[in-house]
Amino acid sequence: MGSPERIRNVAKRVAKWARAGHQMVVVPSAMSGETNRLLGLAKELAPTKPDDAYGRELDALAATGEQASSALLAIALQAEGMPAVSYAGWQVTIKTNNAYTKARIESIDDERVRADLDAGKVVIITGFQGMDDGGNVTTLGRGGSDTSAVAIAAALKAHECLIYTDVDGVYTTDPRVVPEARRLKTVSFEEMLEMASMGSKVLQIRSVEFAGKYKVPLRVLSSFTDWNIDINEEAKSGTLISFEEDENMEQAIVSGIAFNRDEAKISVLGVPDTPGIAYQILGAVADANIEVDVIIQNISKDGKTDFSFTVHRNDYAKVMDLLNTKVLPALGAQEVVGDAKICKVSIVGIGMRSHVGIASKMFRVLSEEGINIQMISTSEIKTSVVIDEKYMELAVRALHKAFDLDQPIA
Amino acid sequence: MGSPERIRNVAKRVAKWARAGHQMVVVPSAMSGETNRLLGLAKELAPTKPDDAYGRELDALAATGEQASSALLAIALQAEGMPAVSYAGWQVTIKTNNAYTKARIESIDDERVRADLDAGKVVIITGFQGMDDGGNVTTLGRGGSDTSAVAIAAALKAHECLIYTDVDGVYTTDPRVVPEARRLKTVSFEEMLEMASMGSKVLQIRSVEFAGKYKVPLRVLSSFTDWNIDINEEAKSGTLISFEEDENMEQAIVSGIAFNRDEAKISVLGVPDTPGIAYQILGAVADANIEVDVIIQNISKDGKTDFSFTVHRNDYAKVMDLLNTKVLPALGAQEVVGDAKICKVSIVGIGMRSHVGIASKMFRVLSEEGINIQMISTSEIKTSVVIDEKYMELAVRALHKAFDLDQPIA
Numbered sequence: 001m002g003s004p005e006r007i008r009n010v011a012k013r014v015a016k017w018a019r020a021g022h023q024m025v026v027v028p029s030a031m032s033g034e035t036n037r038l039l040g041l042a043k044e045l046a047p048t049k050p051d052d053a054y055g056r057e058l059d060a061l062a063a064t065g066e067q068a069s070s071a072l073l074a075i076a077l078q079a080e081g082m083p084a085v086s087y088a089g090w091q092v093t094i095k096t097n098n099a100y101t102k103a104r105i106e107s108i109d110d111e112r113v114r115a116d117l118d119a120g121k122v123v124i125i126t127g128f129q130g131m132d133d134g135g136n137v138t139t140l141g142r143g144g145s146d147t148s149a150v151a152i153a154a155a156l157k158a159h160e161c162l163i164y165t166d167v168d169g170v171y172t173t174d175p176r177v178v179p180e181a182r183r184l185k186t187v188s189f190e191e192m193l194e195m196a197s198m199g200s201k202v203l204q205i206r207s208v209e210f211a212g213k214y215k216v217p218l219r220v221l222s223s224f225t226d227w228n229i230d231i232n233e234e235a236k237s238g239t240l241i242s243f244e245e246d247e248n249m250e251q252a253i254v255s256g257i258a259f260n261r262d263e264a265k266i267s268v269l270g271v272p273d274t275p276g277i278a279y280q281i282l283g284a285v286a287d288a289n290i291e292v293d294v295i296i297q298n299i300s301k302d303g304k305t306d307f308s309f310t311v312h313r314n315d316y317a318k319v320m321d322l323l324n325t326k327v328l329p330a331l332g333a334q335e336v337v338g339d340a341k342i343c344k345v346s347i348v349g350i351g352m353r354s355h356v357g358i359a360s361k362m363f364r365v366l367s368e369e370g371i372n373i374q375m376i377s378t379s380e381i382k383t384s385v386v387i388d389e390k391y392m393e394l395a396v397r398a399l400h401k402a403f404d405l406d407q408p409i410a
Numbered sequence: 411m412g413s414p415e416r417i418r419n420v421a422k423r424v425a426k427w428a429r430a431g432h433q434m435v436v437v438p439s440a441m442s443g444e445t446n447r448l449l450g451l452a453k454e455l456a457p458t459k460p461d462d463a464y465g466r467e468l469d470a471l472a473a474t475g476e477q478a479s480s481a482l483l484a485i486a487l488q489a490e491g492m493p494a495v496s497y498a499g500w501q502v503t504i505k506t507n508n509a510y511t512k513a514r515i516e517s518i519d520d521e522r523v524r525a526d527l528d529a530g531k532v533v534i535i536t537g538f539q540g541m542d543d544g545g546n547v548t549t550l551g552r553g554g555s556d557t558s559a560v561a562i563a564a565a566l567k568a569h570e571c572l573i574y575t576d577v578d579g580v581y582t583t584d585p586r587v588v589p590e591a592r593r594l595k596t597v598s599f600e601e602m603l604e605m606a607s608m609g610s611k612v613l614q615i616r617s618v619e620f621a622g623k624y625k626v627p628l629r630v631l632s633s634f635t636d637w638n639i640d641i642n643e644e645a646k647s648g649t650l651i652s653f654e655e656d657e658n659m660e661q662a663i664v665s666g667i668a669f670n671r672d673e674a675k676i677s678v679l680g681v682p683d684t685p686g687i688a689y690q691i692l693g694a695v696a697d698a699n700i701e702v703d704v705i706i707q708n709i710s711k712d713g714k715t716d717f718s719f720t721v722h723r724n725d726y727a728k729v730m731d732l733l734n735t736k737v738l739p740a741l742g743a744q745e746v747v748g749d750a751k752i753c754k755v756s757i758v759g760i761g762m763r764s765h766v767g768i769a770s771k772m773f774r775v776l777s778e779e780g781i782n783i784q785m786i787s788t789s790e791i792k793t794s795v796v797i798d799e800k801y802m803e804l805a806v807r808a809l810h811k812a813f814d815l816d817q818p819i820a
Contacts, residue, residue: 004454011455041482044414045421046489054485060496061481064474071471072451075464079456086470090500091545135501 002032004076007069010164011076013227014122018082020231023117025156027127027149028073030065038062055100059129059139062101063089066126066145074124085116086124089137094130094148096138103138105130105147105210108155125152143204150207154214161211161218162238163203168222169239170195170202172405173257177396180406184255186240191255192218194348194382208241215243253351253358254403257396258382261343261389263293264316265375267308268323270334273300277331281307284327290315294344294377294384304334308375310386316340342374343392346384347399359383365402371395412442414486417479420574421486423637424532428492430641433527435566437537437559438483440475448472465510469539469549472511473499476536476555484534495526496534499547504540504558506548513548515540515557515620518565535562553614560617564624570650571621571628573613578632579649580605580612582815583667587806590816594665596650601665602628604758604792618651625653663761663768664813667806668792671753671799673703674726675785677718678733680744683710687741691717694737700725704754704787704794714744718785720796726750752784753802756794757809769793775812781805 010028018024038061046054070086077084089096092113096103116123127145132138140147146163153161168183170192175181187195189212193205202220211218221238229237271277278297285292294310311319316338323336352358359376362383366373371394375386387395400406420438428434448471456464480496487494499506502523506513526533537555542548550557556573563571578593580602585591597605599622603615612630621628631648639647681687688707695702704720721729726748733746762768769786772793776783781804785796797805810816 004451007451008455038478041414041417042485045418045482045486048489054488057481057484057488057494057496060498061478061485064478064481067477068448068471068474071467071474072455074467075452075471076455078464078467079458084467086467088470088547137498 096130146207506540556617574633
């Protein structure tokens with residue numbers, strides 16, 4: 001919601017749904033740039049200390065952005081002749097724990113909301129925020145509005161939770177890399193989780209996890225379509241993230257190709273193969289508050305093994321230093337080598353569970369393109385490879401075509 | 411509080427007071443321009459209906475400005491090493507009635523605030539807002555931050571309520587009109603009330619009334635002085651609005667000259683002098699939600715009387731029309747005449763109560779300047795005249811000098 005014009009369009013869209021007989025609860029995000037503006041002011045005032053020190057006040061500050069956009073949306077709806085009321089998190093009440101700037105929702109009281117819905121009102125609830133037991137304002141962290149929407153949908157047992165974003169759905173892969181990428185009409189919760197964790201920026205992974213936990217059907221659709229498109233058309237647009245493998249599920253074995261070039265790989269070579277080495281290496285990394293993604297340990301040879309993992313590229317130098325100065329001497333390992341110019345490419349698909357040979361097909365396709373695989377990691381519905389980042393686009397396009405994800409030629 | 415730099419200076423000033431051993435409660439206003447920005451957005455979304463229709467949501471919207479500045483001030487104080495905590499009105503709780511956009515404070519729960527003060531924290535409370543019985547956010551109307559500060563000072567039985575403004579105190583008159591105007595060290599509550607109602611923009615009249623009701627000593631002082639001026643000097647700066655006529659009270663008979671050119675005068679001539687005419691005339695004006703200031707009815711002659719009053723200049727045309735089309739025919743009065751080019755000049759002083767001849771001195775001074783008096787209205791501590799607006803500066807300067815208010819030549 002960037003401008004009065006956009007807020008007005010949101011209001012018209014919501015009013016359209018409400019007039020078609022749907023009880024509507026809307027969870028708006030802050031106006032674009034607002035949260036950054038507020039937190040930027042805070043940063044100017046307190047440049048030296050970490051955010052944690054100011055958690056309570058940062059949350060009180062950041063929460064105002066969604067409060068303002070919620071009230072503005074209520075006004076816009078009322079101006080459209082649609083009864084509407086806005087509530088801050090503490091008014092609903094949305095109870096959270098006390099972890100400022102990254103609170104978790106604990107409970108939602110739906111009584112007030114249900115009464116308003118039954119009275120024919122559109123209910124607007126500030127996303128991204130709640131209140132802890134002490135009556136303090138808390139926020140859920142970036143992307144928290146999506147999480148709020150899903151949690152509220154779960155509490156109200158909503159028919160569907162529509163997430164309006166700046167994309168029109170979930171694609172088989174990034175259309176900027178593969179122009180033939182196809183929008184998926186449905187995607188399973190598990191697949192969405194793998195895609196989100198691979199950096200598909202469509203939805204925050206927390207909101208998908210929440211939806212999975214409470215089995216809230218989520219539809220990702222575009223906020224840029226005209227507000228007055230036919231409601232039946234809009235109801236079927238975007239991508240439905242479904243929790244049931246029903247007959248509507250697309251039956252492709254592989255649903256999409258995810259990729260990510262934000263990672264770096266690090267290998268500790270010649271590690272004595274004794275119990276506890278994984279902890280010795282990764283414990284030190286975790287203590288430095290650095291997240292690790294892929295972890296691979298191969299079988300040992302001559303009592304020595306190689307241990308590899310990936311971290312975010314921004315943490316690469318820090319981890320290399322940590323391993324060389326602290327871990328390597330203690331471990332008696334041979335050497336630490338790393339490479340920040342890698343990428344991770346994954347094939348994701350719930351259909352993989354019942355189909356053998358999918359991974360080997362992936363390796364064959366990459367081999368035919370002359371792409372060397374550096375690391376392999378698999379899960380039930382995903383196979384990931386780490387390759388040289390210069391091959392990323394080539395690999396994604398080749399896999400997208402090989403797994404029949406390209407749009408049919410019309 | 412216009413910028414991070416200004417917020418930081420406020421924080422340093424507050425910290426100085428706190429470190430000197432004072433328990434400090436701070437009520438910040440929104441960052442300058444913020445409330446107008448928010449309400450401007452609302453206006454764009456709902457241009458046609460009156461604000462009342464959107465009261466609840468306008469309040470939820472406008473309240474965010476003070477919430478943001480309060481959190482920012484808490485962060486700035488913490489960055490200065492001073493423990494601080496911010497509360498929104500609903501967190502204190504500041505209970506108000508349900509009159510959105512112009513709510514009245516009903517009660518303040520000081521328990522949480524006292525506990526924090528006793529724990530050595532600076533407590534920051536959002537001004538301008540509260541919560542009604544239904545848990546809705548309410549705002550107190552423009553200037554409401556001053557009113558909040560006074561109400562909180564009353565609830566906490568504070569030693570003094572310091573109101574930092576863009577002027578350095580209350581003057582004998584507007585220094586832009588009379589360069590010799592002198593800052594008053596103390597002014598009585600009643601005088602301040604008269605000056606505020608005459609358009610001296612130093613303090614909102616509601617906050618002065620509130621201070622009067624609860625006998626909260628108010629000090630008006632400048633927010634532009636350096637934060638690190640000596641604390642004893644700062645504690646004596648500005649103007650103290652006092653509720654006791656003690657020996658420190660300046661003993662001038664007239665404390666100041668107030669003036670106002672926002673008004674217009676209207677006279678209904680040849681009104682049959684029968685009971686109820688004042689109500690017939692002013693009832694219609696009040697029904698149109700128009701405020702009346704001076705009201706004068708002179709003695710009757712031949713069973714007819716003239717009835718005059720002043721209204722805000724913006725309402726002049728509307729009132730003239732209302733009287734001519736509705737009231738005049740029903741009343742059987744002769745004529746309605748009016749003049750928008752007038753001004754009101756008042757001498758104000760608690761000393762007038764015990765001094766006769768003050769009003770007549772005022773009339774003599776004006777007569778010596780050749781200024782014709784059109785209307786006269788008096789109260790215990792004020793005498794006001796309505797004159798042609800072109801004489802305003804002349805009248806103010808002459809009265810300021812005649813009543814010995816000019817600064818002594820050093």
